[in-house]
Amino acid sequence: MDKLYWLEKIKLQDRAEVGDKAFYLSKIMHRGYPVLPGFVIAASVLRKFLENLNSSEALVADLPHSSLHLDVNNWRQLRQVASGLRQEIINATVPPQLLNAILKAARQLETKYLIFRPSLMLPSMKQSIGSISGLLESQVCCCEPEAIAIALKQTWSQLFRARSLLYWQQVEIDLQQINFAILVQPIQNAIASGLLVANSSGWEIQATWGLGMAIAYGEVLPDSYYIHPETGAVLEQQLGNKTLAYDIDKTNYKVDLQHVSLSGEILECYCLQAYFLEEDQQKQYALPEENLQQLIGLAKQIAKEFGNNFTLKWTIPQQESSRALYLTQVIAPQLGISNFHFLKGLGAAAGRVTATAHVVANSRQKPTQIPKGVILVTSIITPDWLPILQQAGGIITEQGGLTSHAAILARELGIPAIGNLANATTFIQNGERVLIDGDKGEVYRLGMNTEEDVNKQEENSTRKQLEKLSVHQPNHSVYFEQPMTATKLLVNLSQPSLIEQVQSLPVDGVGLLRSELMLLTILDGEHPNTWLNEGRQTQLLERWCETIMQFARGFAPRPIFYRSLDWRSHEFSSLRDNLPSYAASKLGERGTFSYLANPTLFEIELTALATLQKAGYTNIHLILPFVRTLEEFRFCRQKVEQANLTQVPQFQLWIMAEVPSVLFLLPEYVKAGVQGISIGTNDLTQLLLGVDREQGQLAQAFDERHPAVMSAIAQLIRTAKEGGIPCSICGQAPALYPEIIESLVQWGITSISVEPEAFSRTYQAIARAEKSLLLEAARRQIQ
Structure with missing residues (x-):
């Protein structure tokens, strides 16, 4: 034995x-x-x-x-x-x-x-x-x-x-x-670790500090090197976003026997630890130059022997005498080695679909289009991928948590999605059939497609989309037979193509109309500044008005809360424009601060809203995004008044409550003219806990249910109530964690806005919460 x-x-x-x-x-x-x-x-x-x-x-x-x-x-x-x-x-x-x-x-x-x-x-x-x-x-x-x-x-x-x-x-x-x-x-502590992926489109090396767990868990964006397969020349290299690394904790090793078997889930031995990297190390490439050349040499040798389609995993152990690079795994079809047919990621958008995988290995090179109905597999998705996603039958990303843009867009479009699936573009081959389960976060590789499979998929794509949409449409009579709720239920939208599907739902209106995503259907793949620089401002304004009008008309007389542009340049980098130096920043000049620097686009938005008001659409209201200071709000309010929007009595001017400074200044905002707030739990969570929404592993560890976030939400609701203004919530928290709705209702939330796919379960959670409060109040009266 x-x-x-x-x-x-x-x-x-x-x-x-x-x-x-x-x-x-x-x-x-x-x-x-x-x-x-x-x-x-x-x-x-x-x-x-x-x-x-x-x-x-x-x-x-x-x-x-x-x-x-x-x-x-x-x-x-x-x-x-x-x-x-x-x-x-x-x-x-x-x-x-x-x-x-x-x-x-x-x-x-x-x-x-x-x-x-x-x-x-x-x-x-x-x-x-x-x-x-x-x-x-x-x-x-x-x-x-x-x-x-x-x-x-x-x-x-x-x-x-x-x-x-x-x-x-x-x-x-x-x-x-x-x-x-x-x-x-x-195994010992490593200087750096990573992998090399070779295929017909070229070679890519990924590297990070320490052991390879940081890449496997999706916790870092590794350094990337793009290599010419024949010459071994480095065509391009890009510094990653490496905030943490893994090593062996030699001082605190223990085995927790208490937790090994209580629940049937086996915990790992505690000899690995994650640690944050110093800022100067984050700005350095992890792979030493001599080891880069050594790895390229090994890859060229393997390519000669086994062909140009393989994956290498490598590590550089910490050794006093040398910096030797070792291979820890080789995946190559020519060796008879294939990848496992079951992969596990993070369920980001509900639903199941089977289709052909369309792999985009380099997410920095966004394709102009993809075949209809395919499952898109890529590293990360930014909002400017929206036109492409409308053709997809499903999404798999290597990075991103439940509040990532890929997850949010997928849920709005009704597309099953899986995030935080490490090395998905390596394991899944372009053209193979894949089944994804967005509820469980599971992927099953079913083999390569035949021509007949592709034809059937194309023929059935429309039917499948209709079937998916029908899942999200409830039986209206079920809801109207139940008692009406005091807490209003609204929907988050951005795509005019979904109006007809959603307008028949018994919702109280649109709680969040995301202008930047809506705008992508208008811009023809160009940056808005390009339209302005080429003198097409009138045409841009006409399209803007027409698109907003579709929502206002489709839901009238129910309110539409239009959030003005929250333009984050790094998320729309594929749109043609000379981006400023802060374009790569996660925050940059986003939100209302950008209006102070250049108010042109904001003024076009206000003109569009005013035009629609004059046309009789009085159900449109404005939410200002990412407000940092009272000065920003006062500037925007002055612009709103100059556009004559406030002359219509029904019009309301709100702000997003997502920057922590609003927690301390909300009474002052109310005095300055804020007529309502909408809590953006995604950004509020990021800024309170220092968690990037695109880092799936961290996002899993720190979500909106964290006591600090829940305490902040409670404070905002109660302060809004004291100030006599309505308080809504439009982040992903209520949809992802319906169990918090009882607390929201108890604190006094006036409305909740969610994606259409979450409408049914959110309504039921609100009804249960209000019933519970009524029963509790009745018990207190009896006592």
Whole structure:
């Protein structure tokens, strides 16, 4: 049972025992490529371990020979079975003979820390598995008996995760067909880590400081190098956004046995830590020049031997004597290595769709168009991708959380979306069929498309879009039969194409009309300054009026709250214009501050609103975005008065409450003429907690439910109530976390605005919250 294979001694006949990752890494090691040494715990070791489990449970008693044909649609049962099986493995004792053998081999590596990498071979599949993203993960531990035992069982137990059992059954793989080995290698702190992706369009190197977890978790935007495949010349290099890095915490290592098995979820050993980089290090490239050239040389050699379609993962360990670069993984179809067919990301927009993947490896080169109905796969999406997204059937991004622009746009358009899926553009091939589940954040790779598949997809794209839209349209009678709610329910919109779909919903109006996204349908791919510089101001004004009028007419007499331009240049960089020096900034001169510097566009907006007022559309109101100071508001109010908008009694001038300064100055804003506020939870959360909405991993850790954010929202609602003005909320928080709606209603929120797809669940949450408050008030009266 203590069968171990040293990496440099693996032979062809050992492949089933060591798994494909170890087998092919050994193969390139034999050819002289720099690969970290290591050994493999054979697949037969796991089979023997499972056979010797001493348990009264019937499912466990049959392992590893049980096929476990569960009803995977019964999610509760699936989780119970998975939890039970994993519990049995964690509670079992690793045989002393096996543990001693592993410990002895580990000491030969002369390391204090080890990484356990799953290495599988599945004979039933046409292609073997080299990379297992989101299904089976590596474990890190110190080189001590107790830690090794726990890391070993943690790694094995992932075979029985709920999502693993679901996948095995969906691809018709029995457990006994799985050869599950573990590659054990030394791990130490790294100078830098990353990957090299080679395909027909060129080579791209990604690099970050420290261990590679920061890229894998989607927590950094790595440095990028674009390489000419034939010459190895660096065509372009771009500094990333690297705010943190990972290393081994040598001073605080521990294994928390208390939390290993209570919930069936196995926690990692605490020997990795994230730390923030100094500002000067953030501004430096992570990959040293000599190692860059070494990596390019290795890639050229691999291209000669195995073709120009492969991915390398690499690391540069911290060593006193040298800066040697090592390969930790090679993915290449010519080697017989393919990527795993199950990937796990972050569910960003609900829905399921199966379609052809359209991969845009370099998101800085936005395509002019994409085939209709495809699943768009790219690194990051900015708002100027909107015209393209209207053709997509689904979205997958490597970066971005629940409040990223990709997620917001997808939810408004009714498109399933998955964010924060690390290396998606590497693992997913252009042209292959992909199933994405936006509710669970799961991606299933189904193989390459045939011509017949493409034709069927094109024919069915319209029908699929209609089916998706119908999911979001509720049965109107259901809502009107229920009691009316005191809290108004509004919708967030930006696209005129959605008016007909949404106007029939029993909503109280449009709580947020995003002008910058609406404007993208007007500009013909050009920057608004281009229109002005070319003397097309009248034409721009006419289009602006016509587009706003569609919303005002479609929802009349219900109110339309139009938010004026919050133009963030870095998000619209593809539009042709000479961008200023602050264009790459996350904040720059955005919001009303930009109106002071150049009021031209704001004045055009006000003229458009005034024109519509004169035409009889009195249901349009104005929200000022990202207001930082009272001086900014007073400037804007003066412009509004000059446009004669305030002469219509129904008109209201609001501000977005998203900059923390509003928390302290709201009473002063009310005195200065603010007639209402709309809380923007996305920006408020970012600025209160210092979290970038596009960094999915951080966004997951710090969301709108954080006590600081909830306290700020409560203060804004109560201060608005004291000032006698309405308070709405239009950020993503109520839609993403309906459980907070009861608190919002209790504090006195006057309206909630959400994407159309969240209308039904938000309405129900408001109704429950108001009913609960009424019941509580009745109980107090009785007492």
